[in-house]
Amino acid sequence: MANTLRKSAKFAFSGVLSRVSIHNGHGRVSVSPCFSLQQRNNSTKAKVKVDLDSSTGVAVLGMESSPVNSLSLDFLTEFCISLEKLEMDKSCRGVIITSTLPKVFSAGLDIMEMYGKSPERCGEFWKAVQEMWLKVYGSDMVTIAAINGSSPAGGCLMALACDYRIMADNPRYSIGLNETQLGIVAPFWFKDTMINTVGNRTAEVALQLGLLYSAPDALKIGLVDQLVPQDQVLTAAQENMAKWLAIPDPARQITKSMMRKQTIDRLLSNREADITNFVSFITKESIQRSLRMYLEMLKGRKA
């Protein structure tokens, strides 16, 4: 499906990678994003760690952007490059997306990217958010989210874009599209992805109220597929991956495409308008005020 989509869309990150894999002699391959001229990371510390086991064809993509894996432009760029590299690697059939940080899968979009930024920068940021979703939701690989921490808003979207979600059964963690609680509106493709997962009525209530669900409640509504103890999230993801990989790739990929193409096409054919909408919405004075208050609330929680 990703190949099909690549033909019909201009992917911001397409063609920036070469097929470089480094074998370390144990059947595992460490894949670090092969940065091109489009690399924009200022820091040298990688925000994404990829470990591909060539004997199983399964990669673990660990998000390690401290403190909370918020989805900044730099993070999203690195994430998309890593995923595209795996997508192009014929030996990789499945990817497990997880966090290497304690307590948090992803805190969602980096609020600092939406507060006090120029319209140009906001547009660039939103394009990267779209790209992340297109790449995960449209991946030819089997994608499993190993949700080993809280996963609000954009973090929930990333998990929703996967084929299967396994969450740590920890009462401190929550997941959901809580945008309205911040005074902002989840765009149509967030909403569509939620509807495709939990159904229209549940999505309507969840989105309007900006609900964050505990792990058991997320399981109840089908927002996640399985709960396991914290220390078993990755093992459970590996076990589940084996079931998905037992299905012949072409049959599974075509079926996935049938299920998701309409939703993907809707964004592809409205990409520019969606960016324009985002920029004009997020730069409004009232929205900037809401974001500032939310940031202050986040920082103030420590005091």
Ligand SMILES: CCCC/C=C\CC(=O)SCCNC(=O)CCNC(=O)[C@H](O)C(C)(C)COP(=O)(O)OP(=O)(O)OC[C@H]1O[C@@H](n2cnc3c(N)ncnc32)[C@H](O)[C@@H]1OP(=O)(O)O
């Ligand atoms: C049209 C617009 C559409 C937009 C679509 C999607 C919007 C989004 O995704 S908006 C982001 C929504 N995210 C949230 O509401 C989550 C906010 N964060 C939290 O609830 C908690 O931080 C979390 C449960 C993830 C983790 O809790 P803790 O482990 O207790 O960490 P802290 O709260 O102490 O946070 C540490 C540090 O990180 C900063 N932080 C947290 N989240 C974000 C974020 N999303 N963006 C930027 N920065 C974030 C937080 O302020 C702390 O900073 P310092 O005080 O400087 O240490």
